Amino acid sequence: MSLDTSASRTTPAADGERRTPTFIDSVTLIAGREISMRLRSKAFLISTGVLMLAVLASVVLGSVFSSQADLPKVAVVAGATDVVAGNAALEAVAAADQGEAEQMLRDGDVEAIVAPAASEPLGVVVYGLDSTPNSVVSALSVNPTVELLDPAAVDPMLAYFVAFGFGIVFFMSAITFGSTIAQSVVEEKQTRVVEILLSTVSARALLTGKVIGNSVLAFGQILAIAVLAILGLMLTGQRVLLGGLGTSVIWFVVFFAIGFVMLAALFAATAALVSRAEDIGSVTTPVTMLVMIPYFLVIFFNDNPLVLTIMSYVPFSAPVGMPMRVFLGTAEWWEPFVSLAILLATAALAVAIGERMYRNSLLKTGARVPFAEALRG
Structure with a gap:
């Protein structure tokens, strides 16, 4: 210096x-x-x-990654619209009938099909292609209230x-x-x-x-x-x-x-x-x-x-x-x-x-x- x-x-x-x-x-x-x-x-x-x-x-990058969390898409057959419409965890794609919904599933446009089924507790049935669509099932499941004794701030x-x-x-x-x-x-x-x-x-x-x-x-x-x-x-x-x-x-x-x-x-x-x-x-x-x-x-x-x-x-x-x-x-x-x-x-x-x-x-x-x-x- x-x-x-x-x-x-x-x-x-x-x-x-x-x-x-x-x-x-x-x-x-x-x-x-x-x-x-x-x-x-x-x-x-x-x-x-x-x-x-x-x-x-x-x-x-933190903002980009957090905004890119896409919702799972499901083909909704007429008659099951009311079940999916108010679900913020799913993105509904309307299907005219079961055949159109299956075609969208096989083409990879959706992850699952939600169709009406009167015999089911929720009034709908979920169809997957080759494996259980867990994200869709979880979104449609009825979860109990959870409380933490020592919640992390x-x-x-x-x-x-x-x-x-x-x-x-x-x-x-x-x-x-x-x-x-x-x-x-x-x-x-x-x-x-x-x-x-x-x-x-x-x-x-x-x-x-x-x-x-x-x-x-x-x-x-x-x-x-x-x-x-x-x-x-x-x-x-x-x-x-x-x-x-x-x-x-x-x-x-x-x-x-x-x-x-x-x-x-x-x-x-x-x-x-x-x-x-x-x-x-x-x-x-x-x-x-x-x-x-x-x-x-x-x-x-x-x-x-x-x-x-x-x-x-x-x-x-x-x-x-x-x-x-x-x-x-x-x-x-x-x-x-x-x-x-x-x-x-x-x-x-x-x-x-x-x-x-x-x-x-x-x-x-x-x-x-x-x-x-x-x-x-």
């Missing part, structure tokens, strides 16, 4: 004199540089576009897909931008550009600018995905799903914004321990695991209330655990606020520890800096 440091040494004041840049000036310069570099990166733009298209495609399959969506978006965005920060830190150490940067700005300003710049991009990406998903649901008429998903998406965006700042500081701090790009994976693995574990937990335990409750209060998994509970309707109104307060406190602590490690390790090249030494300074 290259940075024009000449503008950071002095900046023009209102009276025409030159002044030393403040902490805010330095952070703004570095954050702006991080954002402009990413926005000029073809890889970043392509990956963002692909992710947006995938979200839009999933919404559209949300369809289990829908809950799984929502959990997968929260998990994969959090995982992909955190890993992508976290890795970008780690690579940028190591690149600056390896090329010794950081020595030039630290002659003009403080380590705290450098770290803050990196975190803020990449956090803005990550937050913008998540916000764009959320808006695109909500608009897609509205345009495709899936307002029932939107009603239950909208609140949880808003909470997801809020939790992600804070959680990513925490993770970004840890990615930068751990990357500062090494001086070679080859060693990034070894030092950032613990932070990567903090991103991967919530992803797998929400996928495999999205129907486990105890696991989701624990996840919603653990800072590193709260960005996916609490929004999922909000969607399922199992969280009390005050729980997201308590979880958010815990996340804010943890993020502040993580940023403080990360800044100390980053400052103490940034100018140490060669062998990997021990964790204890980075903390002690």
Whole structure:
């Protein structure tokens, strides 16, 4: 990463004199540089576009598949019309007589024939071609009233897909931008550009600018995905799903914004321990695991209330655990606020520890800096 440091040494004041840049000036310069570099990166733009298209495609395909559930067609012989006419689960095709109905069945135009039969309890008889037309029989059957002792508030399959969506978006965005920060830190150490940067700005300003710049991009990406998903649901008429998903998406965006700042500081701090790009994976693995574990937990335990409750209060998994509970309707109104307060406190602590490690390790090249030494300074 290259940075024009000449503008950071002095900046023009209102009276025409030159002044030393403040902490805010330095952070703004570095954050702006991080954002402009990413926005000029073809890889970043392509990956963002692909992710947006995938979200839009999933919404559209969900609407298409749900609308293509065709009703079974039946040929209705005169005299059986009253039985089928009020049945919303069948599509009736009128037939003049039994012969015409049989011909439609043999041609594959209908799945079964419904003909009058005075001797039958319902007054009709169902004819199939070579097997029992179960869908037609089920539609004509008289079903008893069914009551559930513990009804599920949300369809289990829908809950799984929502959990997968929260998990994969959090995982992909955190890993992508976290890795970008780690690579940028190591690149600056390896090329010794950081020595030039630290002659003009403080380590705290450098770290803050990196975190803020990449956090803005990550937050913008998540916000764009959320808006695109909500608009897609509205345009495709899936307002029932939107009603239950909208609140949880808003909470997801809020939790992600804070959680990513925490993770970004840890990615930068751990990357500062090494001086070679080859060693990034070894030092950032613990932070990567903090991103991967919530992803797998929400996928495999999205129907486990105890696991989701624990996840919603653990800072590193709260960005996916609490929004999922909000969607399922199992969280009390005050729980997201308590979880958010815990996340804010943890993020502040993580940023403080990360800044100390980053400052103490940034100018140490060669062998990997021990964790204890980075903390002690």
